[in-house]
Structure formats: C-alpha cells, structure tokens
Amino acid sequence: MGCLEMTTIVDKGELKxxxxxxxxxxxxxxxxxxxxxxxxxxxxxxxxxxxxxSPAAFYQFLTIHGTGMIGAAALxxxxxxxxxxxxxxxxxxxxxxxxxxxxxxxxxMIIVGVFSFEYASAxxxxxxxxxxxxxxxxxxxxxxxxxxxxxxxxGFLLLYIDTGRAIIRKYGSLGKGLGWDxxxxxxxxxxxxxxxxxxxxxxxxxxxxxxxxxxxxxIMNVINVINPAxxxxxxxxxxxxxxxxxxxxxxxxxxxxxxxxxxxPRYTNRKWAVNKSFLIAWTMSTAFTLVIYTHxxxxxxxxxxxxxxxxxxxxxxxxxxxxxxxAYGALMIVxxxxxxxxxxxxxxxLSMFGWSVGVVPAIVDATIVVNHVMHNTKWVPGHFHxxxxxxAVVMLFAFMYYLAKVDSNLKPNGLDKLAFVCYTLxxxxxxAQFLVSxxxxxxxxxxxxxxxxxGPALFxxxxxxxxxxxxxxxxxxxxxxxxxxxxxxxxxxxxxLA
Amino acid sequence: xxxxxxxxxxxxLMIISPIRNFIESIMIAHMLIQLPxxxxxxxxxxxFIVEKFHSLFNSWNINGVPGMIIVxxxxxxxxxxxxxxxxxxxxxxxxxKFTSLPVAGVILFDSWRRxxxxxxxxxxxxxxxxxGLMAWLYIDSPIQICNNYLTGxxxxxxxxxxxxxxxxxxxxxxxxxxxxxxENVL
Numbered sequence: 001m002g003c004l005e006m007t008t009i010v011d012k013g014e015l016k017x018x019x020x021x022x023x024x025x026x027x028x029x030x031x032x033x034x035x036x037x038x039x040x041x042x043x044x045x046x047x048x049x050x051x052x053x054s055p056a057a058f059y060q061f062l063t064i065h066g067t068g069m070i071g072a073a074a075l076x077x078x079x080x081x082x083x084x085x086x087x088x089x090x091x092x093x094x095x096x097x098x099x100x101x102x103x104x105x106x107x108x109m110i111i112v113g114v115f116s117f118e119y120a121s122a123x124x125x126x127x128x129x130x131x132x133x134x135x136x137x138x139x140x141x142x143x144x145x146x147x148x149x150x151x152x153x154x155g156f157l158l159l160y161i162d163t164g165r166a167i168i169r170k171y172g173s174l175g176k177g178l179g180w181d182x183x184x185x186x187x188x189x190x191x192x193x194x195x196x197x198x199x200x201x202x203x204x205x206x207x208x209x210x211x212x213x214x215x216x217x218x219i220m221n222v223i224n225v226i227n228p229a230x231x232x233x234x235x236x237x238x239x240x241x242x243x244x245x246x247x248x249x250x251x252x253x254x255x256x257x258x259x260x261x262x263x264x265p266r267y268t269n270r271k272w273a274v275n276k277s278f279l280i281a282w283t284m285s286t287a288f289t290l291v292i293y294t295h296x297x298x299x300x301x302x303x304x305x306x307x308x309x310x311x312x313x314x315x316x317x318x319x320x321x322x323x324x325x326x327a328y329g330a331l332m333i334v335x336x337x338x339x340x341x342x343x344x345x346x347x348x349x350l351s352m353f354g355w356s357v358g359v360v361p362a363i364v365d366a367t368i369v370v371n372h373v374m375h376n377t378k379w380v381p382g383h384f385h386x387x388x389x390x391x392a393v394v395m396l397f398a399f400m401y402y403l404a405k406v407d408s409n410l411k412p413n414g415l416d417k418l419a420f421v422c423y424t425l426x427x428x429x430x431x432a433q434f435l436v437s438x439x440x441x442x443x444x445x446x447x448x449x450x451x452x453x454x455g456p457a458l459f460x461x462x463x464x465x466x467x468x469x470x471x472x473x474x475x476x477x478x479x480x481x482x483x484x485x486x487x488x489x490x491x492x493x494x495x496x497l498a
Numbered sequence: 499x500x501x502x503x504x505x506x507x508x509x510x511l512m513i514i515s516p517i518r519n520f521i522e523s524i525m526i527a528h529m530l531i532q533l534p535x536x537x538x539x540x541x542x543x544x545x546f547i548v549e550k551f552h553s554l555f556n557s558w559n560i561n562g563v564p565g566m567i568i569v570x571x572x573x574x575x576x577x578x579x580x581x582x583x584x585x586x587x588x589x590x591x592x593x594x595k596f597t598s599l600p601v602a603g604v605i606l607f608d609s610w611r612r613x614x615x616x617x618x619x620x621x622x623x624x625x626x627x628x629x630g631l632m633a634w635l636y637i638d639s640p641i642q643i644c645n646n647y648l649t650g651x652x653x654x655x656x657x658x659x660x661x662x663x664x665x666x667x668x669x670x671x672x673x674x675x676x677x678x679x680x681e682n683v684l
Contacts, residue, residue, distance in 0.1 A: 095616065161619045164674060172679035205674075208623070215627040220634060232638050 019407055021096060022079045023482050026400055028100070029076025030475045032107070033393060036068040037471060041464035047449045048458030056136060058447035059120035063145075066123035067110055070249050071152060073388065075103055076396045077255035078159060081203065083403070084196045084262045089166035095158050102155030109148030117141025122445065124245065125149070127217070127237035131225045142225045146218050153211045153218070156248075160211070164204045167197060177201030178286060179279035192274045195261035202286045203251045209290055210251070214244030235302060239293075246293035252388070253355060254285070254322075256395030260330055260348050263402050267345045268337035272329060281321035288318035298371040308368060315366035319359050327352050343412045343477075344405060346420060347398035354390025354427075361435060362387060378456075379438025386431035389467075390424075397423075397474045404481035416477055423470035429463035505542035508535065513596065522586060525644070525651035526658045533576055533599060540603015548608045555608050562612030565605040566621060572602040577632055579643040579652075586646045626666045633659035 039061045046053035053061075082096055113119045119141030121129045130142040167177040171193055178201050181187040193201075217240035223230050265272045294311030297303050330352050339345060361383035364370055374380070404410050433456040438444075442453040449457060511517055512535060521527045548555050559565040575581060576599065584591040610618070635643075636656030642649050 092616065157623060158616070158620060161616055161623070165615055165619065168674060168678050172677045174674045176677070176679075212623055212627045212630075215624075216630045216634065219627075219631050223635070229641055230635070231640055232634065236634070236638070 019083070019403065019485075021093065021100070022083045023403065023478075023485070025079030025082075025100060026076050026396070026403070027475070027478060027482065028104075029072045029079065029396065030400065030471070030478060032068050032072035033076075033396075034468060034471045034475055036065050036072065037464060037468045039065040039068075041461050041468060044457045044461035044464055046447065047454065048461055049449065049451070049454045050458065050461075053447070055447040056118060056120065059122070059136075060114050060118060062445060063120045063122050064111070064114045067149075068107075069388070070123065070245075070252070071103070071107070071110075073252045073393055073396065074156070074248065074255075075100075076399075077252045077392070078156070080396060080399045081163075081196075081200055081255040081258055082159075083399070084258050085163060085166075085200045088194055088197050089163075089170045091166050092162045095162040099155040099159040102151050102158075106148040106152035106155070109144045109151060113141045113144030113148060117144060119145045121145070124241060125218070125221060126241060127221055127232065127234055128224055128228075130221045131228050139225055143222060146222050146225070150215065150218050153214055156207065157211045160204045160208045163200055164208065167201050167204065171197065174201050174205060177204075178283050179274070180283070183276060183279050183283070189275055192279060195272050195274055195278070196258050198274070198279065198282050199254055199258050199261065202282055202289075203254050205286055206247050206254075206289045207251050210244045210247035213240045214248070217241050217244065235300065238297060238300065242293040242296040243290075246296060247289055249384075249388075250289055253392040253395070254289075256351070256392045256399075257322075257326055257355075259395050259399045259402065260326065260352060263344060263348055263398070264330060264333050264339075268333050268339050270333050270337060272333060278325045278329070281325045285318055285322045288314045292318050292366075295366040295371070298366075298368050299375055312366055312368050316363060319362070323355060323359060327356055342401070342405070343416055343420060344398050344402035347394050347401060350420075350424060351391050351394035351398060354386060354394055355392075358383060358387030358391050358431075374438055376443055377438040378434045378442045378444045381444055382431055382434030382436075382438050385427070385434055389427045390431065394423075397471075400474060400478040400481075404478055408481050408484045410477070410481045410484045412477060415473055419470040419473035422466050423474070426463045426467035426470060430460045430467060433457065433460035433463070499546070501542045502546045505539045508542070509539045509600070512536065512539075525582070525647040526655040528582060529577075529655055530658050530662070533595075536596065536599035537573070537603040537606065540600035540605075541607045542603075543600070544604045544607025547604050559605070559608055559612065562609035562614075562617060565609030566613055566617065569602045569606045569609060570621070570624070572598050574628070577628070579636075583644045583646050622666070622670070626663060626670070629659050629666065630663045632656070633663055 042051060042053065043058060043061050043065065045051035046058055078099065082091060085091060117140050118137045119130075120136060121133075121142075125146060130146060133142075164174060167174060171177045175181070177193055177197055179192045179198060182189055182192040192198075217237055220232055220237065220240075224232065261272050292311055292315045294303065294307045295315045296311075298308055298311060330349065334349070341349075361379060365374055365380055365383060401412065401416075404412075437453060437456045440453065440456075442449065442456070512521070512532065518532075521532045555565075576595065581591070581595075585595045586592070613621070633656050636652045636659060638656070639649075639652065643652055647655075
C-alpha cells in the first residue's frame with residue numbers, strides 16, 4: 001500500500017507529531033530483546049555441547065534472558081498500547097516518561113546484580129532461593145535483582161494507574177471500559193468502547209493486581225535475604241510469585257494485540273466490529289487471567305485440589321475466547337478486502353498465527369495429567385517461545401513497521417521481507433526444537449545435557465542465529481526510521497496530508 | 499479551631515500514662531490504634547499549622563511529593579517491629595514516636611491535597627501491598643519479632659493487617675467499578 005493511500009486512511013488521532021518517546025520505548029525494547037536472543041543462543045549452544053559455558057554463567061544467562069525478555073517486551077508493548085490508547089483517552093506523558101526512566105534504572109540494577117554479583121535464580125526468584133544460593137551469589141546480588149524488579153514494577157504501576165484513571169474519566173468505570181453496560185443491554189453495541197480501550201482496561205486491571213502481588217513477595221524475599229531467620233510459607237510465596245509473573249508476562253500479548261485491532265482496519269478500510277461476544281470474551285480473559293496462574297503449580301501436590309482443577313479448567317476458558325474472536329475478526333476483516341500486504345500487516349497477521357498455535361502446547365501442558373509428565377521438560381519453553389516469539393513479539397515488530405510507515409517516508413526493502421521469512425522459519429524451528437526436546441523428556445533449566453538431548457538444542461542454536469539476524473534487520477529498519485524522522489522533522493503526517 | 503481543640507484533647511488523652519500503658523500493652527492496639535491516632539492528631543491540626551505557615555509549606559512541598567515521601571518513610575519506620583520495641587524500652591524513642599507521627603499527620607494533610615489523583619492512587623496501592631506484606635510477616639513469622647510481645651500477639655496484629663488489606667482491596671474494586679461518569683476524577 002503506497003504512502004498516498006495510507007494517508008487517506010489514517011485517523012485524525014494519528015496526527016500527532018510527538019512519537020519520540022514511543023520510538024524510544026520501542027527501540028530500547030527491541031534492542032534488549034535482540035541481546036536477550038543472543039543469550040538464548042549461547043545457552044542452546046552450551047546445552048548442545050559445543051560451547052563450554054560454566055553452569056554459573058549458564059544460570060546467569062537464564063536469569064537475564066527470562067527477565068530481560070519479559071521486561072523488554074512489556075516495555076515495548078506498553079509503548080504500543082500508549083500510542084493507540086492516547087487517541088481515545090487523555091494520558092500523562094510525564095508518567096510515560098517516568099516509566100521509561102524507572103525501567104532503565106531497574107535494567108541497570110538487574111544487569112549489575114546478575115553479572116557483577118552473579119545472581120542467578122532465574123526470573124522466578126522462587127523463595128527461598130534468593131537467600132539460599134549455596135554460595136553461588138551473595139546478599140548484594142540478590143538485593144540488586146529484587147530491588148530492580150521492584151523499581152521496574154513501580155514504573156509500570158504508575159503507568160497503569162494513569163491508564164486506569166484516564167479510562168475511568170472518559171468511560172465512567174473500568175467495567176464500562178470493558179463494555180459491561182453493553183453486555184447488560186443498558187447501552188447499544190454501537191456505543192461500545194473501541195477494542196483498544198477494552199484491551200487496555202483488561203491489561204490495567206490484571207497488571208495492577210499482578211504488580212501489587214509481586215511487590216509483596218519481592219519485599220518478603222528482600223527481608224529473607226537480609227535476615228534468613230525470617231522464614232515464610234513457601235507455598236504462599238510461590239502463589240504470589242506466579243500471580244505476579246504469569247499475569248505480567250501474559251498481559252504482553254493483550255497489549256500487543258491492540259496493533260491488530262488498530263492497523264488491520266486501517267489497511268482494509270473496514271471497521272473492527274466490537275460485538276457482545278467480543279466483550280464477553282475480554283471480560284472472561286480479565287477474570288480468568290487473574291486466577292489461572294495455578295496451572296504453574298499443578299505439580300505442587302500440597303496445593304488445594306480445587307485450585308488445581310480451576311487452573312486447568314479456567315486455562316482453557318481464558319485465552320481461547322479472546323483468541324477466537326480476535327483470530328476470527330482478523331480473518332473476516334481481511335477476507336475479500338483487497339488488502340495490500342506489507343511488513344506491518346504481514347507481521348500483524350503472522351502474530352495471529354503465532355498466538356493461535358502457541359496456545360496449543362500451553363493448553364496441553366495446563367492439563368493436569370499431561371503436566372505431571374511434561375511440566376519440567378523443555379515442552380514448556382516450547383510453548384512460551386512460540387506464544388511470545390511468534391505471537392506477542394511479532395505484534396511489537398508489526399507496530400515498529402507501522403510507525404515507521406506512517407510517521408516517515410521510509411519504505412521497507414527486500415532485506416526486510418527476507419528477514420520476515422527468516423524470522424518466521426527461525427522462530428518456528430526454535431519452538432519446535434523445544435517441543436521435540438520436551439517430547440524426548442529433556443529437562444528444562446539444566447545447564448548440561450546428556451548427548452541424547454543435544455541434537456535439538458544445537459538445531460535451536462543455529463535457528464537462533466538466524467533469528468538474531470532477522471531481528472537485527474527489523475530493528476535496523478526502525479533505527480533508520482528514527483534517523484530519517486530526525487532529519488525530516490516530526491511533522492511528517494501534516495506535510496503528507498497537506 | 500474546633501478540630502485543633504479536639505486534636506489537642508486526643509493527644510493529651512493518649513499521653514496520659516494509664517491510657518498509654520494500656521494501649522501499648524496490646525500489640526495490635528499499639529500498632530493499629532495508637533500510631534494511626536497520632537497521625538490523625540497531626541491531620542486534625544494540619545489545617546491550622548498549614549494555614550499559619552503557608553509560605554513555608556509552599557516553599558518545599560509545592561506538588562506534595564516531597565511531603566508524601568517523608569510520610570511514607572515515617573510510617574514505614576514505625577511499621578518495623580523493632581521500633582515498637584524500642585518505643586517501649588527507650589524513653590526518647592517514645593518521645594520520638596509521639597512527635598514524629600503527628601508531624602507525619604500534618605505533612606500528610608498538606609501533601610494529600612497537592613499530590614493529585616495519580617499520586618493518591620499510587621500511595622494507596624503502595625500501602626495496600628505494604629499492609630499485605632505486614633500481614634504475612636506477622637502471621638507467618640516463626641520467631642518472636644518483638645521482645646515485648648509474644649508470638650500470639652503478633653499473629654493477632656497480622657490478622658488485623660490482613661483485614662485492613664482486604665478492606666482496602668474491596669474499596670479499590672468498588673471504586674474502579676462504580677460509575678464515575680458524573681465526576682471528573684477517580
């Protein structure tokens with residue numbers, strides 16, 4: 001789709017020249033994701049037996065990889081959400097800036113904690129591991145990591161308070177932001193909030209809850225690290241840890257999907273229809289995302305049985321309705337629309353595929369009888385690499401290309417298209433090798449593998465190299481956009497439309 | 499002026515030895531009645547003090563953030579179990595408690611008007627998680643945290659914190675899900 005055509009379909013709300021902060025969010029998020037991929041490749045090479053990595057270094061890489069990926073993807077996803085949400089509600093740029101500053105402070109604390117003080121508990125910081133490292137790391141490393149997570153959470157909490165306030169101010173309540181008055185029939189479906197507002201409301205609710213829960217368990221770990229005489233119920237600690245981690249990671253895709261809701265209608269000149277099914281699906285996801293973290297605890301036999309059954313049953317009911325209405329909506333909006341595919345729309349559509357297929361191994365693992373066999377194998381990273389790498393992160397890249405397109409005259413070239421294919425195949429390969437490893441009972445989070453387990457890891461490492469190359473091309477395109485934009489000025493919209 | 503008078507009477511009542519000793523003999527009353535009441539005293543006289551020293555407060559607490567940081571630090575300090583112990587065994591710590599908390603109340607009065615909705619929500623959620631943490635700490639701790647109070651007392655205090663946490667959570671839920679269309683703010 002050419003520039004001229006594009007300009008005819010941009011909304012008035014897009015006519016904003018101040019995208020610098022959003023570009024900063026995305027470039028930092030994208031760059032950190034790329035660097036984290038390199039750590040992923042190094043870990044797979046070590047597991048594949050071709051790189052001599054000490055176990056201590058492996059677990060440090062594991063810690064930074066998981067924390068960095070989720071943190072960076074969440075940062076970029078928030079940038080994406082903020083970009084579109086500001087068209088509907090009044091958001092504070094100051095808070096948006098503060099979130100970035102706090103993220104960077106947290107990033108430095110975590111990096112110093114992991115690499116200078118050898119902290120390596122994985123992102124789960126599962127109590128009492130931060131305090132009981134068997135000499136692998138000390139108090140300072142643990143405090144830097146846990147403190148960094150708290151600072152990170154503070155920034156995001158400020159941001160979600162702001163989005164929540166803005167939504168309530170415009171729509172009256174968070175319930176109305178989810179369209180409950182439409183569901184109950186008090187309001188006509190044509191007056192329902194836009195999909196972006198609905199998704200943002202959902203994320204605001206679940207992530208605020210997650211961060212509050214996370215703060216409690218993080219500070220509890222801090223107390224335990226400082227004075228190990230204070231011991232706590234490990235099961236409650238694990239519940240709170242996953243209530244934080246699962247929700248926060250899960251919410252990335254719910255922020256990312258906003259790009260699908262926003263750009264496919266602009267490319268097809270069709271409206272994304274918000275109907276009652278759509279609203280109900282999002283309300284279900286809001287409620288269930290809060291409680292399904294228990295599917296991480298299906299192997300904890302001391303958990304109340306009803307919570308585990310809930311973890312299984314509601315896991316099915318959580319993601320699928322939203323996925324179905326979104327995937328169906330995406331198919332319908334594209335069907336016979338005459339859409340001209342480009343990088344942004346192609347990536348947005350790919351992300352729907354990634355989300356759809358990535359859910360399958362998750363659902364399989366959320367089934368109790370399967371979970372007992374598969375949960376500690378590489379099947380689980382297989383699920384979330386597919387779900388995040390082929391779903392959520394692709395949404396972020398789609399947004400990067402979209403922003404570069406509408407905010408500058410930069411056009412993707414053949415290399416970008418090659419990177420698209422390369423990224424897709426590489427990410428599928430990486431996910432598949434994890435799933436295959438899981439199927440042959442390879443344990444996850446192990447620095448060293450038996451020779452029988454090494455083949456898939458090595459295959460994944462090679463695919464990972466291509467993934468890093470493809471991602472670098474995506475990010476290079478975005479950096480070129482920033483450079484072009486700095487040269488041409490920030491009023492490209494206005495000039496293009498004039 | 500009426501409020502200031504009431505605050506004065508309340509403060510005197512709390513200083514009176516039998517009342518003070520009684521309250522401080524029960525851990526939950528010490529932490530969840532005496533300390534908040536001392537802050538409340540400061541809040542009540544806040545109007546008088548802030549009016550009187552208007553320019554002074556304006557000079558350093560214009561957006562309420564510095565004041566709120568001081569309030570958070572003072573209240574966090576008094577939530578540390580050891581400080582309760584010290585207030586009971588060291589005289590000047592008791593004096594410090596009876597002065598720092600009313601001061602926190604005065605600053606809270608001034609800051610709360612200034613920090614805006616975002617700041618209020620942030621502080622509220624911050625205390626929600628902090629009280630949740632204190633509930634867990636006092637209920638679950640296998641050791642006696644204070645020399646002056648037995649573990650049974652600290653557990654009761656923990657349950658008190660838990661009730662406050664749940665009440666705050668319920669308040670938050672009703673606040674964000676009830677209709678604010680007619681208002682302009684949360």
